[in-house]
Each structure stands twice: as structure tokens, then as C-alpha cells.
Amino acid sequence: MNKSISAVLRTRATVLLTAGGVTLLGLPAVAAAESPAKLYVNNRQDAHCTDTGAGTPAAPFCTIQAAVKAVAPGQTVLINPETNYDEPVTIDRSGEPGKPITFAVDATGAARALLRSDEGLTINGASHVVVRGMVLFGGMKINRSSDVVVEQSEIHGSTKGLRVGDGSTDVRISRSRVTSPRIEGGSRGTVLSRNLIVGGTDEPAVVADAPGTAFTNNHFSGGCETSLSVSGSSTGSSVLNNVFLTAEPDSSACAADKTRTPLVVAQSATSGTRADYNLLAGSPKIATVPYTWAGTAYKDAAAFAAATGQGGHDIITPNRDRVGVMDGSLTIDSGDPTAPGALLTGDMDGNPVADDPRVPNTGKNGGYVDRGAYETAEHLTDAFLSIDQAWAPTGTKVTARPGSDSRWPSGLTYTTDFGDGTPPVVTRPGDATDGAATHVYSSPCSCAVTVIVANALGTKLSASWPVKVTPAGPLNTVFTAQPVVPVPDDEMWPVAPLTFELDTKATAAPWPIQNVDVDYGDNTSDSFQALDTFRHTYKTPGDYKVTVTILDIKGGTSTSTRTVKARYAPSGYVATEPFRLMDTRTTSSAVSGPVTVTLPVGRAVPGHPLSSSMAAAVVNVTVTGATEDTHLTVWPQGQARPATSNVNVLAGGTSSNTVTVPVGSNGKLYAQLNSGRASLIVDFVGYYQPETGQRFSPLAPTRVLDTRTTGVPLSGAKTRTVKVAGVNGVPADATAVALNLTGTGAKEQAHVIAYPDPAKRPATSNLNVEPGKDKSNQAIVPVGPNGTITLFTNTGSTHVILDAVGYYGKDGKALFTPVAPKRLADTRTTGKIAPGATTTVSGLPAHAVGAVLNITATDTTGPGFLTAYASGGTLPGASSLNALPGRTVPNHVTTPVANGKVSIFNSYGGPNHVITDLLGYFTAN
Known part of the structure; x- marks a missing residue:
């Protein structure tokens, strides 16, 4: 506010009040240095209330009446507004001058405490009492009391309402909704100011034998015939600045043929009584006589003023639309600021008294208080x-x-x-x-x-x-490119193993940017209208040249180029209980491909919500019912089909293999047969994810179980529990173990399952066995109770050999980096590996400590096995793959690595061609 204007307004209001010789009636003052104690009432079920305590916040009173008995001068009783209080309340205790007892709602704003008793609230023989923020459904009686303030409350009850009597003095009711008030019984100095006064059907506001009663700045609504009646010995009363809204003729409660007379003052009450600056709004549809004074009716303000000297500034209008808080209202700046009990600090809604600069000040002595309970204030919204x-x-x-x-x-x-x-x-x-x-x-x-x-x-x-x-200068494009490490459950970027974040905000751009064009170097591009940070996911690892061209609103252009290296991020392993993702036998007899495999990324697979940011998946893939000899390749959807294989199968046969494969940028894989048709079964085993999961520690193949040494094979429909953690170099707290699972001596075709919890056998498989053939497959199995896993075969019997090749746990040594499937070596171009010979496979990173390979033995002339181990290391006494004459046999192999190389030993069964495909590698970073 402009200080000079503010000063004028404040000074003007002060002059007007002083000139009238009126003292404003407000709350009793409390010494500034005092800090009255508070008592609490809260009957909510969880409030732990008691009427025998001290009324603390932790143990409040249950009833208002209990607080009445305990309150002392200067104390405030705070009533919780969240429940109702169904009790009659009588306040018969008193405060002291400057130290009232106060009953108020324990809340801010418009919250009210509800007293629903039909008996309402009675103040009897008390003084220095304040009631604030109450809703009284049973009305309110004030008898033989003095210095009572009631404000911001609602006093209901068509036959009870507000009653002030029995010689009460200095009672002030303000900023409240009041039903059918009666001021009577010799009460003196009662003031009702800034209230909405609602009359019942036959219950006007009544002043009877109550000298010095003041009705100031109220809104009277309802009352069929009379809104306010002043009678008996109520001399020296005042009716100033009020708005009278008479009942409409179509009101169902009021007869249409009854004449409305808003203000009636009896002969006995006229001495010293004043009525002025009121606004009386009737209706052109019904007869209205605004005043009856000393038994004489007056049809307009002029006649009333001429005969009585009162009402000279009254406004009488049939236009009810010009009454209220609105522009053009007749109430604005037209009241008497010196009226007894005039509240110039604010109206019913908290609006201050303000001078509307658009309206002439027609109030007493140029005053600008509005008529009625409400002020038309400056609403700066x-x-x-x-x-x-x-x-x-x-x-x-x-x-x-x-x-x-x-x-x-x-x-x-x-x-x-x-x-x-x-x-x-x-x-x-x-x-x-x-x-x-x-x-x-x-x-x-x-x-x-x-x-x-x-x-x-x-x-x-x-x-x-x-x-x-x-800075003033030319447009100069600058951008940065950083790989985005996927985080768990990132729903906006569900799969982001090859995502880059490009930031152009460092560009020197004197003028606003009109367009940003980005060429990502992979035959895709984007266009933006602002310098910002944006993301792009590449479908395939590689080096890409990114070009950013910027245009500003002044026509300036600038281009910048840089190369980004899209690589999969090192990841930890998250072991899961295995579950079936796909079985084409349930939908069709055979497929060729490519077949889409939807991974459980986020909620993509109902019932199996997993990470939204896995980098690579581990699945067990089974091919069965092939129409011809063929092989299957699995790779990330969105990438080119690699020249690798994962599962080899003979016509009519069944073969399975574990596959570790990066996740496609859309959360899916492709699986395709090289030729022919077959049924495809895919079981989900686990996944690798950056910034989470467990590290891997590779082991030289170590035998964990060989049922041939005990002569007790794994029998059909039977389980076998095997200790895998806390033995053979695997710590007891390992979360999962990588095992090479071999079946031999099978009595019939069957499948073997390896799983963690013996009580929860999954509907999946790890190895398909056949009579007369040794078959292997690698399995990554979560560790079950007491460091064990469970083996099960569905039928027949088979010997089982388990070789541990590594484990995952909190003390693991390495993270896994997936790669797009890549062929490292193929002896079909260099010559077979002779029996007892070793070949060395290179092409791994020099800092790799382990590798995940798909090793295939083909063109085998005699039964035997292959063993993979770190180059330069000691040949372990366990196998990685069992080779069979006339068969092409693959296996998923996890092996240690040294100096970027792996050695593969061929047993003495016969010469072999060996094909080695890289699926990923482990590094101790």
C-alpha cells in the first residue's frame, strides 16, 4: 500500500470515531506478557480422553462440561472440531477483568466445534467469558451474566436461537450466524454487530425490556412479517447500518398476503432510540411498510424522517439484486462508522473496512463503512x-x-x-x-x-x-554425450542398456533457439524446439557419429559432431525362481521363425513383474519335434541376426541349452531356426542388471555330485537334495551357483530340473536326457535352504553329474558385460582338435577374469568331452561338454579367463571340430 494513502485512511477512520464519541467494543484485552495455559477437549476415539485428568493434549477432557469445571481466569479451552459433542453445556464460571475464560475451536480457518445437544449452551451467572468458533444446534441462553463475547459462531434453533436475559449486561455477539435472537429481561448494553440474523417463520429478532441494545451492521434475512421488533422498556437502543431483506412472496413458509414490516419500534421504547443508515430491500410483488414507529406505519423513509427524525439516511429499494457484496451494491461506503459497536476491523468474511475509490463516500461525516454484515473490499486475486x-x-x-x-x-x-x-x-x-x-x-x-x-x-x-x-556473440553448438546406466523399475525407459543422454544446454546461444536437429548416426534423427537434455537408445553396440545442428530465431546456425561408443554396462546377477515364458506346443505344433520372446521387463509378463532395466537375460531354451536336423539362434530383437548358434537338434529329437543374451531395446528377443520347423520352449532363469545384483566369482570346474560313485541314480518322480554352498570353494552365503549338469545312463527319455526350494518345483526344465547318450547343460540355480539345491527327473532314472564353475554372492569378484552374440573361433576353418590336444581361443578383453561362451562340438568321430579353462592354467578334472559321434552338441559354458584367452581340451575319444561363440565376459571392475 502507498504509505501516504494508508496514513490518510487510518487518520480518517480515527477522526470519524472520535467525533462520534463512541468506544469500539471488542475482546477483553489480555496483558501482553501473559501466556494463558490451555485446556483441551477431544472426544475422538483415538484421543485417550478422560474427564478426570488435567485436560492436556495427551489426555484431553472428553466433554466440554468437564473443561468448564476446571477452567480458571486467563485460560483457554480448545475444543477439537473433528467430532460432535452431544451434551448440554452450562458455563457458570467467571474470568476476571483482562483475564477472560475462553472456549474456542482447536483449529484455524473455517472449522467449527459442533454442540448438537437440544439443550444447547447456557451461560449462567458468569462474567468475562469468550465463546468463539462454536456451532450450537440447540441455541444459546445468556442469563444473569456480564462481559460476554460470542463471535464467529452459529446459533441455531428455530424456537430457541439466541436468548439474552435476566439482567445480563455488556453481551456482544459478532461475526456470527444467529437465529431468532431475543434480548429481554432487563438486559443492558447488548450489541449484535456484523451478524447474519435469520428469522424463523413467526420469530423475528426481538428486543423487549432491554435498554441500550444495539443492532449494528447486521444482515436480517427471513421473518414473514417483522424482521426486528423493539418493545417494552428498551429505550436508548440503536438500529444502524443494517440490511433488511424481507421474505419473498413465494416463500412456502410465509403467506403472500401478509404485509412485510421490517422494523417495528413500540411507543414505550422510542425514547433515546435511534434508527438510521439502514437498507430495506423488499419486493415489488408484495406489500411492504418499512417502519412502524410508536404505533404509526410509515411507507417511505421521507415520511418516517419527517415524523420521527429517524431514518433520514435510510435506503428503501425493491431491487434485491443491488444488495450484497458486489459492484454497484447500495451498501458500499454508505454507513455510519460511529454507530455503537461498529466493527471496523473486519466483516463476517475477514474483509477489512476499505474505501472503494469508485464510489462516493455517502456515510456519516464522509465515512466509508458499508451497510450490513459484509464489506465490499478490494479483491486482489x-x-x-x-x-x-x-x-x-x-x-x-x-x-x-x-x-x-x-x-x-x-x-x-x-x-x-x-x-x-x-x-x-x-x-x-x-x-x-x-x-x-x-x-x-x-x-x-x-x-x-x-x-x-x-x-x-x-x-x-x-x-x-x-x-x-x-553474452553477445555468435551461436556455437556444444553438447555432451553420456551413457545412461539403467536403474531398477525405470518405467519411462524400460530397457536402456545402450542408451545415451545428450545435453545441449552448454551451447553458447545469444538468442532463443528455434530448432535443434540431432542425427544419432544410426539412420535415426530427432528435432526439438529447445536446448535440453534428451535420450536415445541404440539397438546395437557400436561407435556412432552424432551430429547436432542448431538454428536460432535470428537465423544463426551452428553444427557440432562427436562419436559415442555404445556398450553394454557391467552388471550384477539377479537370481530368480525359474518360470516358463513360452511353450509353442500349447499354441501350435511347430514354428520356424523368427519367433518373438517377450521378457518379464517391468510388467510385460503377467504374474512375473521384474526389473524394468535388465541388460541381459538368462533363459533355458528347448527345441523339440524338429522336422529336420537344424540349429536355433537367439539374439536381441532389433539387432541383425548373428552368425552364431545356441541349440542343435536332430530331426525328431529334443535338445536344450542355457542362453545368456542381451535384452533388445524393446525388451524382447528373437529366436529362429536355421531350417525346418520345431516346437520352442523358453524358461526364464535370471537376469543381469547394472547397479544391482550379485558379482560373479569363476571357479575351475569342480565336481559337486556324481551319482555313479554311489550307484544310486536319480529316480523318476523323486528328488535329490545336493549341498552346493559352503563346500567346494563356494561360500555359504552365495546367492546362486553356476553348475554344469550332465546326465548319463538314462533309462528313457526324460528331463531334469534343478531348482532352489524343494517345496516349490517349477514347471521348467534344465536338461533333456536320452538312453545311451551323455548330455550336458549349464544351469544357474539360486541357492535354496541350508545351501542346497534340489534335482528332479520326471520319469525313468538317470545318473547325474554336477560340476560347479562359479558362484554369485556379496563377496563376488566380477561384473558381467553382455555382448551381441559373436563368433570367436571355428576349427572347421583350421582343422580338428586331436584327441588329448588343446586349442587356445583368444579375442576376449585382456582384463576379463571369466567368460560366458557357447561351445559346440561337431563332426565327432568318437564319444568324449571338452573342458574349457583359463589359458595357462591347470586342466581341471571335470568336463564342460560331452561330445557324441555323429551329433552336433552345444553347451553354455562359464569359464575362467587369463590374458584374454581360454583353453579348450579335447578328451581322448576322437578328434573334434569346436565352435566357440562369445555371449559376454566378467571383469573385476
């Missing part, structure tokens, strides 16, 4: 700001245009701070710039322009707008 050059180089003129939603715009000021330390600029709507402020920035900054909008009452609102002041 919003402030806003626009900037013509929110992004520009130094030296550019910047114009800020403030604005607001205000009822009284003529009294506004705009104070605009441009945020660079320069003095604010003060403008006003309607001046030479119509409130706009201009500024030239002398140095670059990221500043905020802030405007403070203030009205004549001192109400202030603010709005801000960021501005970017740039």
Missing part, C-alpha cells in the same frame, strides 16, 4: 507478468508488462525488480507506459524478474518470470 525478451544478449532492451486481477485497479502500483541488483522500477496502470517497465541488462545472468502488485489497502501479490541474459 492474482498477479501476472510477461516479458518480451526473456532470452536475449546483453544490451537488449527488455520490457516487463505486469498485470493483475483486481476490483479496484486505479489504486494499484507495480514494483518490478529485474533481478540484477539494479533499483526496482515503480509503475502504475494507466500511466504513460500503462504499467510496463523497461530495462537493459549490462552483464549476463540467469535472473528472475519479479513484480510486486500492491493495492491501496496494502495487499500484495507477486509474480516472477525467469530471464536468460547471454
Whole structure:
């Protein structure tokens, strides 16, 4: 608020009040140094209330009446508004001058405490009492009491309402909704100010034998015939600044043929009684006689004033639409600020008394208090700001245009701070710039322009707008490119193993950007309208040349290029209980391909919500019912089909293998037969994910179980529990173990399952065995109870050999980096490995400590086995793959690595061709 205007307003109000010789009636003052204790009432079920305690917040009173018995002068009883209080309450205790006892709602805002008893609230023989924020459904009686304040309350009850009697003195009711008040029984000095007074069908507001009663700035609504009746010995009373709204003729409770007479003052009460500055709104549809004074009816204000000297400033109108808080209301700035009990601190809704600059002040002595319970105040509801050059180089003129939603715009000021330390600029709507402020920035900054909008009452609102002041110079494109490490459950970027974040915000751009074109180097591109950070996921690992071209609004262009290296991130392993993803036998007899395999990324597979950011999946793939000899390749969807294989199968046969494969950028895999058709079964085993999971520790193949040494094979429909953790170099707290599972001596075709919990056998498989053939497959199995896993075969019997090749756990040594399936070696181009010979496979990273390979033995002339181990290491006494004459046999192999190399030993069964495909590697990073 402008200080000079504020001072004038404050001074003017003071002069008017002093001139009338009136003391404002308000709350009893409490010494500033005092801090009255508080008592609490809360009958909520969880409040632990008791009526025998001290009324603390931890143990409040259950009833208001219990608090009445305990309250002392200067104390406040705070009543919780969240429940109802079904009790009659009688306040018969008193405060002291300057130390009232107060009953108030324990809340802020419009919350009220509800007293639902039909007996309502009675104040009897008490003094210095304050009641605030109550809803009284049974009415309120004040008898033989003095210095009582009731405010911000609701007093209901069509036959009870408010009753002040039995010689009560100095009772003040303000800012409340009051039904059918009766002031009677010799009460003196009662004041009702700023209330909504609702009359019942036959219950007007009544003043009977109550001298000095003041009705000031109230709204009277309802009452079929009379709104306010003053009678008996109620001399020296006053009816000032009120609004009377008579009942409409179509009101179902009021007869249409009854004449409405809002104000009736009996002969016995006229001495010293004043009535003026009231507004009486009737209806052209019904007869209205505004006044009856000393038994005589008066049809208009002029006749009333001429005969009685009262009502000379009254307004009588049939237009009810011009009564209320609205522009053009007849109530605005037309009241008497010196009226007894006039509250100039605020109305029913908290609006202050304010001078509407658009309306002449027609109140007493030029006063500007409104008539009725409400003030038409300056509602400054919003402030806003626009900037013509929110992004520009130094030296550019910047114009800020403030604005607001205000009822009284003529009294506004705009104070605009441009945020660079320069003095604010003060403008006003309607001046030479119509409130706009201009500024030239002398140095670059990221500043905020802030405007403070203030009205004549001192109400202030603010709005801000960021501005970017740039160095003058040419457009120069600068961008960074960083790989995004996937995080768990990132639903926006569900699979991001090859995602890059490109940031162009470092670009030197003096003027706003019109367009940003990005060529990602993989035959895809994007276009944006702002410098920002954005992401792109590559489908295939590789090196890509990214080009960013920027255009600004002044036509300037700039281009920058850099190479990004898209690689899979090192990841830990998350072991899961195995479950079936796909079985084409349930949908068709055979498939060829490519077949889409949807992985459980996020919620892609119902019932199995897993990580939304896995980098690679481990699945067990079974091919059965092949129409011809063939092989199956599995790879990430969105990438080119690699020249590798995962499962080899004979016509009519069944073969399975574990596959570790990167996840496609859409969360899916492809599986395709080289030729022919077959049924495909895919079981999910686990997954690798950056920033989570367990590290891997490779082991030289170590035998864990060989049922041939005991002579007790694994029998059909039987289980075998095997200790795998806490033995053979695997720590007891390992979470999963990588095992090479071999079946031999099978009595019939069957499958073997390896799983963690003996009580939860999954509907999956790990190995398909056949009579007369040794078959192997690697399995990664979560560790079950007491460091064990469980083996099961569905039929027949078979000997089982388990070789541990590594484990996952909190003390693991290495993370896994998946690669797009890649062929490392193929002896079909160099010659077979002779019996007892070793071949060395290179091409792994020099810092790799382990590798995941798919090793295939083919063109075998005699039964035997292959063993993979770290180059230069000791040949272990366990196998990685069993080779069969005339068969092409693959196996998923996890092996240690040394100096980027792996050795593969061929047993003495016969020469073999060996094909080695890389699926990923482990590094101790």
C-alpha cells in the first residue's frame, strides 16, 4: 500500500470515531506478557480422553462440561472440531477483568466445534467469558451474566436461537450466524454487530425490556412479517447500518398476503432510540411498510424522517439484486462508522473496512463503512507478468508488462525488480507506459524478474518470470554425450542398456533457439524446439557419429559432431525362481521363425513383474519335434541376426541349452531356426542388471555330485537334495551357483530340473536326457535352504553329474558385460582338435577374469568331452561338454579367463571340430 494513502485512511477512520464519541467494543484485552495455559477437549476415539485428568493434549477432557469445571481466569479451552459433542453445556464460571475464560475451536480457518445437544449452551451467572468458533444446534441462553463475547459462531434453533436475559449486561455477539435472537429481561448494553440474523417463520429478532441494545451492521434475512421488533422498556437502543431483506412472496413458509414490516419500534421504547443508515430491500410483488414507529406505519423513509427524525439516511429499494457484496451494491461506503459497536476491523468474511475509490463516500461525516454484515473490499486475486525478451544478449532492451486481477485497479502500483541488483522500477496502470517497465541488462545472468502488485489497502501479490541474459556473440553448438546406466523399475525407459543422454544446454546461444536437429548416426534423427537434455537408445553396440545442428530465431546456425561408443554396462546377477515364458506346443505344433520372446521387463509378463532395466537375460531354451536336423539362434530383437548358434537338434529329437543374451531395446528377443520347423520352449532363469545384483566369482570346474560313485541314480518322480554352498570353494552365503549338469545312463527319455526350494518345483526344465547318450547343460540355480539345491527327473532314472564353475554372492569378484552374440573361433576353418590336444581361443578383453561362451562340438568321430579353462592354467578334472559321434552338441559354458584367452581340451575319444561363440565376459571392475 502507498504509505501516504494508508496514513490518510487510518487518520480518517480515527477522526470519524472520535467525533462520534463512541468506544469500539471488542475482546477483553489480555496483558501482553501473559501466556494463558490451555485446556483441551477431544472426544475422538483415538484421543485417550478422560474427564478426570488435567485436560492436556495427551489426555484431553472428553466433554466440554468437564473443561468448564476446571477452567480458571486467563485460560483457554480448545475444543477439537473433528467430532460432535452431544451434551448440554452450562458455563457458570467467571474470568476476571483482562483475564477472560475462553472456549474456542482447536483449529484455524473455517472449522467449527459442533454442540448438537437440544439443550444447547447456557451461560449462567458468569462474567468475562469468550465463546468463539462454536456451532450450537440447540441455541444459546445468556442469563444473569456480564462481559460476554460470542463471535464467529452459529446459533441455531428455530424456537430457541439466541436468548439474552435476566439482567445480563455488556453481551456482544459478532461475526456470527444467529437465529431468532431475543434480548429481554432487563438486559443492558447488548450489541449484535456484523451478524447474519435469520428469522424463523413467526420469530423475528426481538428486543423487549432491554435498554441500550444495539443492532449494528447486521444482515436480517427471513421473518414473514417483522424482521426486528423493539418493545417494552428498551429505550436508548440503536438500529444502524443494517440490511433488511424481507421474505419473498413465494416463500412456502410465509403467506403472500401478509404485509412485510421490517422494523417495528413500540411507543414505550422510542425514547433515546435511534434508527438510521439502514437498507430495506423488499419486493415489488408484495406489500411492504418499512417502519412502524410508536404505533404509526410509515411507507417511505421521507415520511418516517419527517415524523420521527429517524431514518433520514435510510435506503428503501425493491431491487434485491443491488444488495450484497458486489459492484454497484447500495451498501458500499454508505454507513455510519460511529454507530455503537461498529466493527471496523473486519466483516463476517475477514474483509477489512476499505474505501472503494469508485464510489462516493455517502456515510456519516464522509465515512466509508458499508451497510450490513459484509464489506465490499478490494479483491486482489492474482498477479501476472510477461516479458518480451526473456532470452536475449546483453544490451537488449527488455520490457516487463505486469498485470493483475483486481476490483479496484486505479489504486494499484507495480514494483518490478529485474533481478540484477539494479533499483526496482515503480509503475502504475494507466500511466504513460500503462504499467510496463523497461530495462537493459549490462552483464549476463540467469535472473528472475519479479513484480510486486500492491493495492491501496496494502495487499500484495507477486509474480516472477525467469530471464536468460547471454553474452553477445555468435551461436556455437556444444553438447555432451553420456551413457545412461539403467536403474531398477525405470518405467519411462524400460530397457536402456545402450542408451545415451545428450545435453545441449552448454551451447553458447545469444538468442532463443528455434530448432535443434540431432542425427544419432544410426539412420535415426530427432528435432526439438529447445536446448535440453534428451535420450536415445541404440539397438546395437557400436561407435556412432552424432551430429547436432542448431538454428536460432535470428537465423544463426551452428553444427557440432562427436562419436559415442555404445556398450553394454557391467552388471550384477539377479537370481530368480525359474518360470516358463513360452511353450509353442500349447499354441501350435511347430514354428520356424523368427519367433518373438517377450521378457518379464517391468510388467510385460503377467504374474512375473521384474526389473524394468535388465541388460541381459538368462533363459533355458528347448527345441523339440524338429522336422529336420537344424540349429536355433537367439539374439536381441532389433539387432541383425548373428552368425552364431545356441541349440542343435536332430530331426525328431529334443535338445536344450542355457542362453545368456542381451535384452533388445524393446525388451524382447528373437529366436529362429536355421531350417525346418520345431516346437520352442523358453524358461526364464535370471537376469543381469547394472547397479544391482550379485558379482560373479569363476571357479575351475569342480565336481559337486556324481551319482555313479554311489550307484544310486536319480529316480523318476523323486528328488535329490545336493549341498552346493559352503563346500567346494563356494561360500555359504552365495546367492546362486553356476553348475554344469550332465546326465548319463538314462533309462528313457526324460528331463531334469534343478531348482532352489524343494517345496516349490517349477514347471521348467534344465536338461533333456536320452538312453545311451551323455548330455550336458549349464544351469544357474539360486541357492535354496541350508545351501542346497534340489534335482528332479520326471520319469525313468538317470545318473547325474554336477560340476560347479562359479558362484554369485556379496563377496563376488566380477561384473558381467553382455555382448551381441559373436563368433570367436571355428576349427572347421583350421582343422580338428586331436584327441588329448588343446586349442587356445583368444579375442576376449585382456582384463576379463571369466567368460560366458557357447561351445559346440561337431563332426565327432568318437564319444568324449571338452573342458574349457583359463589359458595357462591347470586342466581341471571335470568336463564342460560331452561330445557324441555323429551329433552336433552345444553347451553354455562359464569359464575362467587369463590374458584374454581360454583353453579348450579335447578328451581322448576322437578328434573334434569346436565352435566357440562369445555371449559376454566378467571383469573385476
